[in-house]
Amino acid sequence: MRWKRGRRSQNIEDRRGMNTSARGRGARRGGGMKIGGGGAILLLLASLFFGQDLLTAFTGGGSAGGLGGSLGGGIGSGQLAPPLSQTSGVRDNDEAGQFISAILADTEDVWTKLFQQAGQRYQVPKVVLFEDGVNSACGFTSSAAGPFYCPGDSKVYIDLGFFRTLQEQMKAGGDFAQAYVLAHEVGHHVQNLLGVSMAVQKKQRQVPKIQANALSVRTELQADCYAGVWAHHAHKDRQLLEPGDLEEGMNAAAQIGDDALMRNAGRRVHPDGFTHGSSQQRQTWLYKGLESGDAQACDTFNSQI
Template sequence: MRWEGNRESDNVEDRRGEGGGGGGFGFGGGTIGIGTVVLALLGSWIFGVNPLTMLGLLSGGGPAPQVQQAPAHPPPHSDKQARFVSTVLADTEDVWGQLFKQGGGQYVRPKLVLFSGRTPTACGTGQAAMGPFYCPGDSKVYIDLSFYRVMEQRFHAAGEFAQAYVIAHEVGHHVQHLTGVSGKVEQARRSASEREGNALSVRLELQADCYAGVWAFHANQARSILEQGDIESALNAASAIGDDTLQRQSQGEVVPDSFTHGTSAQRVRWFKRGIESGDAMQCDTFNARAL
């Protein structure tokens, strides 16, 4: 992936080395994540649902607890991996800023928070074992960069573009927050059965995958970021974190009614739809008859 020399975002907070927040989750704002079953694969804890699903089950949607956080500071320029995610974030800012403008709207840029271990958020205490996630309560994407080692070692999903896909997927959740989609899904889940709620979460996640593809299409058109093998690495990452694949690896069987992110084939299909069309209107998973 060609990224060095491109603009880096100044919307990055580096909390690494500051120590984590306290306690367990005090859900209030809700989190939306890409890798919430990492725990099952690592053998630490087992999450059968993603943070958004847990939020719907455990919280009444009240205000999140206030957290105290040291003043944010940018990552050091010598940190190449931090520069990489800063550049990817900048690229998403440019793409979605232009797309929102074309649609007559204004894109509000999210913050990206780098942390180690755990950190306080408006959605409760974020933990590295959750994988990267988006918190609509503070409009921030959170990532412990050690997740990229997990991707390579546990998921066998290597490559910079696969890593960029992770950031673009979480930014896709931010787009859903700005357009009101995630709020409507959360509201609908409150009166839905667990099975129906899981099905809504799947459609939310697949739309974020499609949005990641839309970003890649426009970023490549504008800045020629793609190199040979990049698309394949992103598709491999999308396939590796499908619910069916993860369940088969962690528990030896597949339980479709418990899916919250979609199958490997579905995640690949919707990412490809976004990257092949570049059209966010093609990402309407909620009205799609077949996923």
Template sequence: MEWRGRRGSRNVEDRRRMSAGGAGGIGIVGMLVVLAVGYFFGIDISPVVQGLDQGSSQVQTGELSEADQQYGEFSSVVLADTEEVWGQVLPEQAGMDYAAPTLVLFRGAVQSACGEASAAMGPFYCPGDRKLYLDTQFFDVMAQRMGAGGDFAAAYVIAHEVGHHLQNQLGILGKVTQARQQSSERDSNALSVLTELQADCFAGIWAAHASQQFGSIEEGDLEEAQNAARAVGDDVIQSSAGRTPMPDSFTHGSAEERQEWLMRGFRSGDLAQCNTFAEAGL
């Protein structure tokens, strides 16, 4: 992915110099504290990050490393691309203006309007403050622990969280949250999966339009995104923890499903083709 030297977004809030303990000191292998049930749409990567960083509760001081700075610049450019794409696509296809979210970069743990979260929960979106939250060390986890490295794999992660923001703006998240609160655990999980797969599809739409508008996607980039979608499938994560995959417990979808819906969005470029709920008969 060609991103260096391109415009970055102004909607980035960098908290990586702050103390990770400022969110309760829960650290990278801590657990999520949810104040608004159903509002977090992160990936529980604790099975693959155990022991990765036992010092993340320490106060971060000094300047960011060169790698940290590059991660920040990269994330800003990808966010800017999503702003331009959805600033055109949403009015054309949904008849509404796009309200861009803020991307919060953090390290170890963070406080959001939805509660406190650790980096072990992966990137997430909070509807309460309309912000995306990303510990940029997750990109290292993807490459080193999940076998899903590469710029476009990382871009897919950001685009997926932006997909949740779109769902919030379209009124989908509120309906899903209400339905999950009134459902059995099994049905609630199924609704969560449909929500995640739709966000994957939206990420595919972004990739298709970004390729056309910016010409930034290079050979092999799409394969990186597909590999990332596979790596964050519930069956793959459960297997990595030494457990037998249990579909009824899935909350994000299998590797095959995540890849399928990502590609559906990429091939169609059409929001109407991403209605996972209608396809499930809801």
């Protein structure tokens, strides 16, 4: 990726090196929306550790008609971000931090443009960099759960160590694979602004687990599609992609598919337990966004997935 020449975002909260303990705090259900990789192999361990099923922690996907993919869905779900507090970027010599800052800036530019075109205003999310564990409006979350977005505070949370796991354990290396992870979480932020997250959460509380999982899959696939929409415009407007980037993204989407994760964890592949979609589904929707650059093409709630 040609990310170095791009502008940087100041909407980064660097909490690395801060001592965060889970003690006295319960990891809460109804928390973040994850990429679906994030030490997913460690996820079961984490689930055992916290005594709850992080695999089904909030995700969602409401069949709420017309919400999915429509930028006309309307902002005003009543859960928008609180006013920005302190802002801090990252140090010049912090390459990993600079990368996040550059990709975040690019997602800001793309989504601001797309919201504007739809007559809406894009409210930028913050990205929190942390190590080991972090407290958010979604409770305490261990790094083992992977990157996530918390709708309650409109922030994306990433332990950069995840990218090592992604490359070494999940065989999904490359800068575009990492950018896809961030853009997927930003995709959840877009869903939050459009009111999708809330509609889905509400619906999920009313249905059996299998259906709640199915809604989760549709939500996650839409976030994948939105990641593709971002990449489409980043390339069209700023020629961000280099040869090989597309392949890195498609490979990452395959490696973090639920079937691949289950297989790699030595578990039986059971589609009812999918929360993020199969490898093929994740590739399909990432590609749909990449190819079209159109958020309307990401209506996973009213499409065959």
